[in-house]
Amino acid sequence: MNEPLQGLAFPAKTDRSSLVPVLERIANTSLNHLREGGYISAEEAAPLLPAYRSALTGSTPPPDFLIFVAETQAKKHTLTVDGEVSRMQKLLRSCLNDRVxxxxxxxxxxxxxxxxxxxxxxxxxxxxxxxxxxxxxxxxxxxxxxxxxxxxxxxxxxxxxxxxxxxxxxxxxxxxxxxxxxxxxxxxxxxxxx
Structure with missing residues (x-):
């Protein structure tokens, strides 16, 4: 089974509040790969999941986790959000054996x-x-x-x-x-x- 799917249960209801745990799981898996791949340090990563959870409750549609991280990292790296997303995509693809x-x-x-x-x-x-x-x-x-x-x-x-x-x-x-x-x-x- 694919690592992002291990232990993931899809909710019976598909309203937004029921999908929040799925979004959190996607964020957690993405962040683990970004940390392991050296894109982000453990210290930088620590506040991201709690902040993302807060963002999920407020915005419609919910933000994609990569955009959420890219907006934070772009300021630190003086890159565009698009550039940060591209960097993360390359790293995540290699971690997932280029299945996407x-x-x-x-x-x-x-x-x-x-x-x-x-x-x-x-x-x-x-x-x-x-x-x-x-x-x-x-x-x-x-x-x-x-x-x-x-x-x-x-x-x-x-x-x-x-x-x-x-x-x-x-x-x-x-x-x-x-x-x-x-x-x-x-x-x-x-x-x-x-």
């Missing part, structure tokens, strides 16, 4: 609403976890876009589980991809703007 690829081929194929029309419960999950997803074909291929590879792996497992429960066909192929910050923000807006 970079998408650099333009927009993801498929309609923004296709997956959510087929399985309405996934819209809230994908929005909260910061992972817009599309169906490429019927339900056999799903593309997930994210800036955090840990969140992408959790979401891909969850989507596969939900689609398997809804249909009696073979398990779908779910492909998680990383995007740069600007493209991801545009996709989040396109998929989840009210």
């Amino acid at each position: 690829s970079y998408w650099s081929f333009g927009p993801l194929p498929g309609r923004a609403t296709g997956l959510y029309e087929h399985c309405p419960g996934l819209r809230g999950i994908c929005a909260t976890l910061g992972c817009p997803a599309t169906l490429a074909g019927e339900t056999s291929i799903v593309h997930i876009a994210c800036i955090n590879p840990v969140a992408a792996l959790v979401t891909s497992f969850w989507i596969r589980q939900e689609l398997n429960r809804e249909t009696d066909t073979e398990a779908p192929f779910v492909f998680p991809f990383l995007l740069d910050l600007t493209i991801w923000q545009g996709l989040m807006q396109r998929h989840f703007a009210s």
Whole structure:
């Protein structure tokens, strides 16, 4: 089983408050890898999880953990938030054995609403976890876009589980991809703007 998923129980309810423990688990796993990879020291890391938990209760949509960390680190490293996110993505991908690829081929194929029309419960999950997803074909291929590879792996497992429960066909192929910050923000807006 994938390390980000070990011991992770997906809640039966998918409202925002029920998803907070999943976001905290993604943050904790991401932070452990960032610390082990030398991106952040133990001293710098210590206040981040409590501060992130506080941020989860206040903002809508919830911030992605990498953006939250990047905003803090950008000030220290005199880099942009985008530059910090890119540095963290590279480190996390290597820690996760490159199981999440970079998408650099333009927009993801498929309609923004296709997956959510087929399985309405996934819209809230994908929005909260910061992972817009599309169906490429019927339900056999799903593309997930994210800036955090840990969140992408959790979401891909969850989507596969939900689609398997809804249909009696073979398990779908779910492909998680990383995007740069600007493209991801545009996709989040396109998929989840009210």
